[in-house]
Amino acid sequence: MAPGDPREKGEGGSGGVAEEERRTHGYAVAGLNALSAMGEGIRSEWGLSPRDDAIETLTEAIREDRLGVPRVLVLDALVKLAHRRPKEIASGGPRLDALLLALVEDAGVPAEHQARAVDTVKRALDSVARRSVLAPARHPWKRFANDVKSALGLTQAEVEKPLCNDRQVVKKAGVDAIGVTVDFDTDAAPAQMTVCDPTRWHECTAAFHEMQPWGGAGAVDQQRPNGWRRDLIEKVDFLPGRPPLETPLRFTYSIDDPPDPAWIHLDYVLIEETKEIAVDEGSIDVRRAQSGRTRVSTKKLIGFKDEMLASWPTVACDTFWSDLVVNAAVGCLGGGAQEPDLKEDGGTAFMADPRQKQLSEVIEEAAEAARESIGVYTELAKQAASQLSGAGAADNAAWVQLTTKASSRALADAAKSWTIYSEMLAALAESPTPASGSTESSPTPEPPSDTPDGSPHG
Amino acid sequence: MADPLSDLVATAVRAWAGVARAWIESANAILVGLMELSDTESGQFGFNEETVLVPAQPAACAVSAGRFADIDDTPLPVEVISVTPTALGAGVETRVCVRVTPPPGTASGTYTGTLTETSGGRCLAEEVGVYVVGDRAP
Numbered sequence: 001m002a003p004g005d006p007r008e009k010g011e012g013g014s015g016g017v018a019e020e021e022r023r024t025h026g027y028a029v030a031g032l033n034a035l036s037a038m039g040e041g042i043r044s045e046w047g048l049s050p051r052d053d054a055i056e057t058l059t060e061a062i063r064e065d066r067l068g069v070p071r072v073l074v075l076d077a078l079v080k081l082a083h084r085r086p087k088e089i090a091s092g093g094p095r096l097d098a099l100l101l102a103l104v105e106d107a108g109v110p111a112e113h114q115a116r117a118v119d120t121v122k123r124a125l126d127s128v129a130r131r132s133v134l135a136p137a138r139h140p141w142k143r144f145a146n147d148v149k150s151a152l153g154l155t156q157a158e159v160e161k162p163l164c165n166d167r168q169v170v171k172k173a174g175v176d177a178i179g180v181t182v183d184f185d186t187d188a189a190p191a192q193m194t195v196c197d198p199t200r201w202h203e204c205t206a207a208f209h210e211m212q213p214w215g216g217a218g219a220v221d222q223q224r225p226n227g228w229r230r231d232l233i234e235k236v237d238f239l240p241g242r243p244p245l246e247t248p249l250r251f252t253y254s255i256d257d258p259p260d261p262a263w264i265h266l267d268y269v270l271i272e273e274t275k276e277i278a279v280d281e282g283s284i285d286v287r288r289a290q291s292g293r294t295r296v297s298t299k300k301l302i303g304f305k306d307e308m309l310a311s312w313p314t315v316a317c318d319t320f321w322s323d324l325v326v327n328a329a330v331g332c333l334g335g336g337a338q339e340p341d342l343k344e345d346g347g348t349a350f351m352a353d354p355r356q357k358q359l360s361e362v363i364e365e366a367a368e369a370a371r372e373s374i375g376v377y378t379e380l381a382k383q384a385a386s387q388l389s390g391a392g393a394a395d396n397a398a399w400v401q402l403t404t405k406a407s408s409r410a411l412a413d414a415a416k417s418w419t420i421y422s423e424m425l426a427a428l429a430e431s432p433t434p435a436s437g438s439t440e441s442s443p444t445p446e447p448p449s450d451t452p453d454g455s456p457h458g
Numbered sequence: 459m460a461d462p463l464s465d466l467v468a469t470a471v472r473a474w475a476g477v478a479r480a481w482i483e484s485a486n487a488i489l490v491g492l493m494e495l496s497d498t499e500s501g502q503f504g505f506n507e508e509t510v511l512v513p514a515q516p517a518a519c520a521v522s523a524g525r526f527a528d529i530d531d532t533p534l535p536v537e538v539i540s541v542t543p544t545a546l547g548a549g550v551e552t553r554v555c556v557r558v559t560p561p562p563g564t565a566s567g568t569y570t571g572t573l574t575e576t577s578g579g580r581c582l583a584e585e586v587g588v589y590v591v592g593d594r595a596p
Contacts, residue, residue: 167503168503168504168505170505170506170591172591172593179503179504179505181503181504229596250595250596252529252567252596254529265529265568267529267566267567267568267596269565269566269567269595269596270595271595281566281591282589283567283568283587283589285568285587297504299504299505299589301505301591379550382547382550383547383550401542401543
């Protein structure tokens with residue numbers, strides 16, 4: 001590795017950690033995600049270590065500064081556990097506390113503030129665990145990351161961790177293949193985004209081995225004017241006790257004017273079915289946007305023949321694909337433990353209890369929601385007017401679409417109103433008794449820097 | 459100083475809000491238990507379709523797909539590509555969805571093309587990439 005290489009250890013990431021360790025920590029994260037996605041029942045069947053063992057493995061690695069996966073993947077696994085199986089977080093006990101403490105220590109939080117920071121992270125997980133039917137608008141990760149960014153010194157790239165969407169199902173080759181899409185923006189130039197080059201996927205990830213040439217009949221190995229096309233065997237290893245998945249794929253890599261390309265694109269497709277996989281194809285596109293940032297769009301269609309893997313519909317998002325994409329998004333290393341926000345007195349500016357949202361904030365949110373809603377209805381009205389005056393006035397499909405959009409918006413508004421009402425109740429119920437005659441809620445007090453254990457001031 | 463009546467009213471409001479909130483949280487917990495909430499991270503689809511934002515046009519016009527071809531410059535038959543909506547209003551940005559129904563023999567991969575004005579062929583959006591799930595490798 002060249003000096004100054006961003007993959008060098010030192011930013012809380014995985015680049016300098018031995019491949020075997022990365023694999024072990026990848027197994028631990030995959031184990032937690034398998035537990036949250038599939039439940040405890042599959043643990044022994046799939047040869048996964050118990051939850052507490054996985055947590056201990058990660059805790060030890062963080063303490064010894066040799067975590068082989070981006071810490072954001074560990075946090076993501078905890079958020080998934082809280083969201084999918086709230087009881088697992090509630091019963092996490094001292095082992096979970098130890099993991100959170102290790103994460104806080106790793107973030108460089110001063111010793112006297114660590115208990116408070118751990119408490120902040122626990123409350124944020126509790127907040128994710130309290131799922132709401134009426135407030136599904138904000139993604140659990142976004143809520144969590146926003147709540148803990150100061151306590152854990154999350155970088156902006158970590159806060160904006162790519163979200164993995166696996167909602168689409170495409171029928172192909174006799175299986176229901178899952179369509180996985182992940183998009184994110186980065187400040188890195190396209191040339192720095194090695195995620196488009198499959199021959200480099202193994203450099204930072206936990207799951208991917210180095211690609212090997214495929215030697216089957218009709219194997220392709222072409223140099224092209226703006227890239228190459230090659231048949232390679234992808235070897236992915238994310239569950240202990242199972243042999244890696246070995247998949248022959250045809251990769252087509254295209255690049256615009258190196259060394260400073262405006263775009264790089266990769267297409268890949270399964271050459272022949274394997275024992276476990278019937279469908280595996282997709283693309284990765286890295287492109288400089290008008291904003292000057294770089295847009296990364298990944299698509300993966302994966303269909304398993306293996307019953308165990310087919311029964312885990314979120315497997316790609318929970319394991320190898322997030323491993324690859326999140327590593328790309330956080331600089332291959334998982335970002336770093338930047339200094340937590342410091343107040344003037346040197347204390348750490350931890351977030352207030354997320355449950356204690358101020359009344360003024362709630363009112364501001366309500367106003368913002370109303371403004372947004374008015375904007376949407378204005379847009380819909382414009383479309384309806386244009387539809388009425390245009391040649392397609394009798395276009396039923398367009399009217400159905402408009403009506404559907406308006407109804408969806410009305411439903412969303414109803415849910416948002418209910419949520420805001422609930423939050424106003426919370427703010428009212430938790431507002432401190434006024435010291436003066438004013439009935440306005442007073443601002444939520446800053447956590448006292450001299451009571452690091454979070455105990456209230458007298 | 460607050461008068462005793464204001465304090466009493468404020469305390470009563472807080473007590474009422476606390477009870478109402480507890481009721482809402484209980485109802486929410488029951489509903490969460492009854493409903494299987496989706497674990498999807500976003501609603502975005504990415505295969506055989508792509509949605510692009512077409513800039514505002516000076517006048518209303520009809521939109522259709524131009525030529526879409528893969529990296530080997532193999533084009534898709536025009537009849538397998540549809541766009542929704544087909545009519546653009548004047549002065550408004552519009553999200554247009556391009557859908558492909560790949561015919562047998564189509565190679566999987568990204569097909570890039572344009573959206574054009576139906577009459578006149580003026581380009582409305584370029585470099586629109588659609589990942590098409592075909593039945594063979596390129």
